[in-house]
Amino acid sequence: MAITEHMAVTAPSAGSASMRRIVWxxxxxxxxxxxxxLIYAVATALVFNKLFFPVGDPALATIAAFGTYAVGFLARPLGxxxxxxxxxxxxxxxxxxxTIIIMGLGTFCIGLLPTYEQIGIAAPILLxxxxxxxxIGIGGEWGGAVLMVVENAPPKKRGLFGSLVQVGNPIGNLAALGIFAVASQMPESEFITWGWRIPFLLSILLIGVGLFIRLRLEETxxxxQLKAKQEVAxxxxxxxxxxxxxxxxxxxxLKIAEISYASIAGVFVISYATQKLGMPRATILNGVMASSFIALFSIPFFGWLSDKWGRKTMxxxxxxxxxxxxxxxxxLLDTKDPWIVTATVVVAISFGQMVMFGIGAPFYSELFTARLRYSGASLGFQIGAAISGGLTPFIAASLMTWSGGATWPISLYLIVCALITAYATFKAPETAGTDIS
Structure with missing residues (x-):
């Protein structure tokens, strides 16, 4: 009986077929x-300010649209x-x-929403x-997906394997930006009328794929082990x-700096470049897409480095x-040079977001004992995301309006966020290679 119980809680080896299946x-x-x-984030910067918040001042409409973007982040801690x-x-x-059913249905229904012009104030309320x-869906999903891998991974490779889960973010981002890039090739009138709905409606197909994959996973x-010992919280x-x-x-x-850079370089900059700088939206979307493609490789590389150098150093x-x-x-953005703008977005997202984003998956999980790990890692991640990520585009748009179009208050805001995360890093223990079973 003891042998059976021991086998039941043994993690798969790093190179085993079982571990590969868990990761993928x-x-x-x-x-x-x-x-x-993420398709909501792109739509916020491109169309929601026009279709759901058509106030007279374009700046105020953008602020209102980013306010609804923030709602998703503020709901994440509840999830x-x-x-x-x-x-x-x-x-x-x-x-x-x-969580994948909740998320998918919410996304699909956004694609069916009537606009402000059609049903008035009910449109933004439903949005x-x-x-x-x-x-709610993404708030509950992240912790479970990360723990499925982190709690199965060998201690000395937990940074690498844990970071691989985060590769789902740039994959999802590439898919969202790609489908929007295709849809935005339509004439402007058609894109605004119905083309923007296509990325949302496609999510109904992805629900089935994701659900099938996740139902095949085994418990960590x-x-x-907690259940066998009756130590569940x-x-x-x-x-x-x-x-x-x-x-x-x-x-x-630990989450504050990373998500602030993600929100500025990946979301707010779309609005800044198209409205303030008058650049075509394709240019800035290309920068975000390029950074997501690079992240497919940089995230696991950063995770691997964190196993060698430590989470705190990174x-x-x-x-x-x-x-x-x-x-x-x-x-650099103000040069309006397409190549410089694209490179700026890539560098900002790669080193301002993806280093901490990739390593954060194992790092947050390692801070908590197994019996509290799902709640602790999820809440820490999502509350940090809500405080910084959800409010950052709204704050940035408000600061730029307050400063008469100047961006220096936004830069100061990013520095303050980085100082907060640096202090949290100082207070955190080094967890690379430790036993978390």
Whole structure:
């Protein structure tokens, strides 16, 4: 009996077929979720300010549109709390099937929404409710997908394997930007009328693919061991806030700089370049697409480096970049040179976001014990994302309006975010190679 129980909680070896299946299942399922979440970001910058918030001032319409973008981020902690609680009590696998259905249905319904011109104020209200539903889905999904890999990975390769889950983000982003790039080739009138709906409606097909993949996964050894020993947490979220506040607030702080750069370079810059600089939207979308393609390779490379150099070293290096590039980024964008603009977006996303984004998957998870890991890692990640990511485009648009079009307040904001994450990194323990079983 003891041998049977031991075998039941043994993790697969790094190069085994089982480990490869776990990694690729998590990557593909996560890519579907991120596609659903990220097409909203592109649509926010391109069409939602015109179709759902048609106020007289274009700047105010953009601020309102970015406000609904923020709703998805603000809903993510609620999704993390709900599914983190259930995931720590009932296992990681079951949650992943639920979240992909929630996310996919929310995305599909956005593609069916009437506009402000058709139904008035009900249009933005419905848009906000569906964005909130998207936030619930991605908030619960991330932790489960990451733990499926991290809790199966060998300790000395956990950075590499954990970062591979995050490759689902650029895959989803490439898919979202690619389908929008195709749709935006339509005449402007057709794109605004119905072309923008295509990326949202396609999500119904992806639900089935993602669900099929995730139902084939097995529960992680760490959770099976907890269940066998009857050590599953009864109220994990309450336990975190009562006895594990330090790792929780550390995880929140670790997220601030990364998601602020992602929101500025990947979302706000689309609006800045097209409206303020008068550049064609294809130019800036090409920059975001190029950075996503590079991330397919850079994320696992950064994860591999974190196994060699440590999680903290990599975070410190990225924070230094975030501070040093905050002012040059807008100076380079203002050249309006297509090649310089594209390179600027690629560099900003690659070193300002993807270093910490890739390494964050194992790092946040390693801060918590197995019985609280789903809730702790998810809440830390999602609350940090809500504070910085959801509000950053809104704050940036407001700061630029306040400053009369100047970007220096946005650069200062990015530096402050980097300082917060640097301090959180200082307070965090080094977790690379440690035993988290």
């Amino acid at each position: 299942s998590s990557v593909i399922g996560t890519a579907v979720e991120w596609y659903d979440f 993390a709390a709900i599914f983190g609680h259930l995931g720590d009590k009932h296992g990681r696998k079951a949650m992943l099937a639920s 906000i409710l569906l964005r909130f539903l998207q936030g 050894p760490a959770f099976r 009864r109220m994990p979220v309450l336990e975190i806030f009562a006895h594990h506040r330090r790792p929780f607030f550390t995880a929140v702080g 975070f410190y290096l990225s924070c230094l970049f975030c501070m040093g590039f905050a002012f040059p980024m807008f100076t």
